[in-house]
Amino acid sequence: xxxxxxxxxxxxxxxxxxxxxxxxxxxxxxxxxxxxxxxxxxxxxxxxxxxxxxxxxxxxxxxxxxxxxxxxxxxxxxxxxxxxxxxxxxxxxxxxxxxxxxxxxxxxxxxxx
Amino acid sequence: xxxxxxxxxxxxxxxxxxxxxxxxxxxxxxxxxxxxxxxxxxxxxxxxxxxxxxxxxxxxxxxxxxxxxxxxxxxxxxxxxxxxxxxxxxxxxxxxxxxxxxxxxxxxxxxxxxxxxx
Numbered sequence: 001x002x003x004x005x006x007x008x009x010x011x012x013x014x015x016x017x018x019x020x021x022x023x024x025x026x027x028x029x030x031x032x033x034x035x036x037x038x039x040x041x042x043x044x045x046x047x048x049x050x051x052x053x054x055x056x057x058x059x060x061x062x063x064x065x066x067x068x069x070x071x072x073x074x075x076x077x078x079x080x081x082x083x084x085x086x087x088x089x090x091x092x093x094x095x096x097x098x099x100x101x102x103x104x105x106x107x108x109x110x111x112x113x
Numbered sequence: 114x115x116x117x118x119x120x121x122x123x124x125x126x127x128x129x130x131x132x133x134x135x136x137x138x139x140x141x142x143x144x145x146x147x148x149x150x151x152x153x154x155x156x157x158x159x160x161x162x163x164x165x166x167x168x169x170x171x172x173x174x175x176x177x178x179x180x181x182x183x184x185x186x187x188x189x190x191x192x193x194x195x196x197x198x199x200x201x202x203x204x205x206x207x208x209x210x211x212x213x214x215x216x217x218x219x220x221x222x223x224x225x226x227x228x229x230x231x
Contacts, residue, residue, distance in 0.1 A: 033218070035221075040122070040223055040224070042203055042221035042222050043221040045220075048218060058218065101162065102159075104157040105156060106156040107155075107156050
């Protein structure tokens with residue numbers, strides 16, 4: 001069972017570079033989301049999607065872009081990386097019916113220098 | 114906006130001792146409540162969840178949590194801690210709309226780091 005797969009697991013970027021964090025799930029989940037985790041702040045929601053073609057902003061969307069062209073994939077794009085985006089990023093997915101568990105990927109460690 | 118507070122940043126217990134990790138939330142609606150555990154360098158693992166019904170919820174690894182509506186709390190407990198329980202623990206809260214979709218937007222507490230002494 002692949003579950004939620006994130007790539008890459010580790011990445012170092014220079015300030016101003018762009019990159020895409022990939023997230024894929026094979027459970028046919030409608031809902032997908034991206035969180036970032038920073039020390040002492042828990043996880044904060046960046047963007048989410050309730051289905052293909054539908055995305056919306058979370059708590060900390062600035063500097064990030066998302067798209068949802070298929071049910072399986074939900075990439076997160078950093079448009080122009082900044083040191084403040086150094087963080088651990090988690091992708092999550094679930095079915096939209098109430099009561100369904102949220103599944104998290106294993107995380108992507110991003111450092112912006 | 115909803116918020117989640119885990120008052121204890123770091124807790125240290127001896128192996129075999131009991132454990133209680135605190136979690137308080139603020140929001141007017143009935144929440145969905147979760148506890149996750151994260152080992153260093155790892156992702157999040159769901160310990161238990163509360164959606165409705167019995168307010169005492171049993172989870173994996175011998176953990177349980179009790180939802181107390183009057184106190185807006187969802188504290189995590191374990192009667193006897195093992196060294197392998199050392200990790201960071203996150204409480205999370207979600208709220209469902211009529212379509213049952215919004216609770217995917219979880220709000221997380223700041224996390225509590227658990228250290229276990231032999």
